[in-house]
Amino acid sequence: MKxxxxxxLMLLFVSGLFAQxxxxxxxxxxxxxxxxxxxxxxxIHWGASSVLGSGExxxxxxxxxxxxxxxxxxxxxxxxxxxxxxxxxAKNAGMQYITFITRHHDGFSNWxxxxxxxxxxxxxxxxxxxxxxxxxxHKQGIKLFLYxxxxxxxxxxxxxxxxxxxxxxxxxxxSNWASYISFMKGQLTELLTQYGEIAGIWFxxxxxxxxxxxxxxxxxxxxWHYDEIYTLIHQLQPQCLISNNHHLAPIPxxxxxxxxxxxxxxxxxxxxxxxxxxxxLETCETMNDSWxxxxxxxxxKSVPALIRYMVNAAGQNANxxxxxxxxxxxxxxxxxxxxLAMMGRWMQQYGSTIYGSRGSVIPExxxxxxxxxxxxxxxxxxxxxxxxxxxxxxGVKNKISAAATFNNNTGLKFIQQAEGVFVYLTGVxxxxxxxxxxxxxx
Numbered sequence: 318m319k320x321x322x323x324x325x326l327m328l329l330f331v332s333g334l335f336a337q338x339x340x341x342x343x344x345x346x347x348x349x350x351x352x353x354x355x356x357x358x359x360x361i362h363w364g365a366s367s368v369l370g371s372g373e374x375x376x377x378x379x380x381x382x383x384x385x386x387x388x389x390x391x392x393x394x395x396x397x398x399x400x401x402x403x404x405x406x407a408k409n410a411g412m413q414y415i416t417f418i419t420r421h422h423d424g425f426s427n428w429x430x431x432x433x434x435x436x437x438x439x440x441x442x443x444x445x446x447x448x449x450x451x452x453x454x455h456k457q458g459i460k461l462f463l464y465x466x467x468x469x470x471x472x473x474x475x476x477x478x479x480x481x482x483x484x485x486x487x488x489x490x491x492s493n494w495a496s497y498i499s500f501m502k503g504q505l506t507e508l509l510t511q512y513g514e515i516a517g518i519w520f521x522x523x524x525x526x527x528x529x530x531x532x533x534x535x536x537x538x539x540x541w542h543y544d545e546i547y548t549l550i551h552q553l554q555p556q557c558l559i560s561n562n563h564h565l566a567p568i569p570x571x572x573x574x575x576x577x578x579x580x581x582x583x584x585x586x587x588x589x590x591x592x593x594x595x596x597x598l599e600t601c602e603t604m605n606d607s608w609x610x611x612x613x614x615x616x617x618k619s620v621p622a623l624i625r626y627m628v629n630a631a632g633q634n635a636n637x638x639x640x641x642x643x644x645x646x647x648x649x650x651x652x653x654x655x656x657l658a659m660m661g662r663w664m665q666q667y668g669s670t671i672y673g674s675r676g677s678v679i680p681e682x683x684x685x686x687x688x689x690x691x692x693x694x695x696x697x698x699x700x701x702x703x704x705x706x707x708x709x710x711x712g713v714k715n716k717i718s719a720a721a722t723f724n725n726n727t728g729l730k731f732i733q734q735a736e737g738v739f740v741y742l743t744g745v746x747x748x749x750x751x752x753x754x755x756x757x758x759x
């Protein structure tokens with residue numbers, strides 16, 4: 318009882334600090350820069366839904382009722398979950414941070430929350446997965462971000478009446494929005510006070526309460542209380558970055574802008590189209606077509622395709638967050654780990670052209686992209702068939718003192734004119750994935 322009173326008082330104290338204008342702290346600004354430097358991270362979609370082997374949206378897609386979905390808690394038993402192996406897989410792939418699903422839209426909590434019985438510690442497994450993962454991330458030097466769903470197909474107090482999803486889960490009790498907001502703030506307080514330093518909170522689900530996903534305003538049917546929620550997070554851990562996958566322009570209190578299954582500014586999936594802000598950027602993508610474990614999804618992306626995706630993201634000044642959906646037993650399937658191992662070998666050789674770099678050096682090109690780091694411009698030729706005897710870098714005004722191939726430092730002829738730089742490709746042996754040239758700035 319004393320612990321509950323203490324927890325409540327702490328939440329009320331923090332609640333009294335709301336509605337302050339958001340000015341990022343020095344620690345937060347430093348964290349933003351570090352985030353941009355990391356460039357490559359692992360997204361992990363996992364929870365009780367993995368038991369059904371049909372992705373994390375299975376509850377909604379099959380209209381499974383809450384009382385039926387409850388049975389997953391009695392059979393979810395990830396006896397092969399190994400946080401050390403998960404973190405090592407990410408690290409060996411060259412990834413520098415992990416974004417872990419603490420709670421997806423089905424409301425299942427992957428930690429020992431005191432605010433809901435619908436959690437991993439009430440399964441036969443009985444252990445706090447987040448605690449193990451957080452400890453291992455801190456030990457291995459991997460930054461930990463936490464995904465948190467704003468919407469909930471499970472709880473009665475979530476305002477499901479006006480939501481666009483979760484209509485078939487059998488809820489009939491009238492919602493209580495104040496109760497739900499309080500619940501979220503309580504869970505976020507747990508996450509930010511019991512698991513050490515958290516690098517960021519990654520929200521998702523805002524779009525459930527919009528008239529349509531393409532409404533480019535933040536007018537929704539409910540008040541998400543972002544001023545209170547964002548202030549709570551920044552008060553508990555000032556350096557903690559906030560992103561919200563609302564598919565809209567960032568709002569005050571957010572620290573980086575997320576793009577789903579598309580490069581910044583693109584809209585090939587229907588999720589994009591938002592303008593690119595001045596905040597740090599990140600794009601997330603799947604390794605097949607699914608986020609959560611899907612046993613019949615065999616549409617695995619190739620290693621070259623994923624490396625090019627990451628390089629293009631860096632060229633557009635964005636991080637690349639690549640997803641795995643572990644099995645219900647806790648293992649990451651071999652198709653993912655094999656691909657990640659090969660990406661890791663590439664990063665060992667060429668990662669210096671990605672880590673710590675900045676993009677948007679030149680306009681988008683059909684042959685590839687450019688990253689910049691210190692006094693180096695790295696020209697990534699991803700599609701050499703689109704080039705002739707030279708590669709042209711439009712708009713480069715900084716004086717170039719030298720040009721060479723990255724892998725063997727073979728000098729290359731170049732001409733710099735008012736409209737840009739021409740680098741001649743005579744003698745260049747093209748790589749099957751990415752041919753990298755290094756230009757030195759004076």
